[in-house]
Amino acid sequence: MEITVLFFGLFAEAAGADKITLKGINDTDMLIQHLMDSYPSLWDKKYRIALNTRVVNGKTSLSEGDVVALLPPFAGG
């Protein structure tokens, strides 16, 4: 099972990429753990998670082809 992870703003800077693909990630908790391990500078950052462009809260199951976006605090307007 493969998912795509999108990074924006300071998360893209910290990860050094806009987009990665990952295998074997079953839910959002597992994803966050994996990302924090891979990119320790993300630890203290605030974020929201969007699954296929919808914001999700709490542990959410992931499926093949899902697109998960890590959204740092918004600054529109």
Add this chain to the structure above:
Amino acid sequence: MTEKKKPNVFVEGAINPQFIADSIAKHSSKKGIGAHDIFLGQVRNDVLGDKEVKAIEYSTYQPMAEDILLEIREAAFREYNLVCMHIYHSIGRVDAGEICLFVFVSSKHRKDAFEACRSIVEKIKADVPIWGKEIFEDETSAWKENR
């Protein structure tokens, strides 16, 4: 969600005041309108430490932003008696003193225009995935966060 027409919101660079004037002029043909309310966001030269913000570089997650903006639009038409509304937001670099957000709401009477405009602007700030990187005079930068 079924596919609905998503109005173009994002403008490359600053929003030109002439574009705003032209938008107002276009509404003269809609004679049922009695009130317009307009909100303009302008890039402010905040000082962080001893460095002044020279510009903001805006970016977005466009598919999500378009979905949320469509929801904001539909909620405004449900909750207020509006004739029309338009939202434009800059993407890319906008210098301090230039316009980065243009919300234009029109209704028969002022109350709907006032209230809808405020509600739309607050929702754009809270819910639309747009990021702003503040660029200082020495070209260093910091990520902005809405309060």
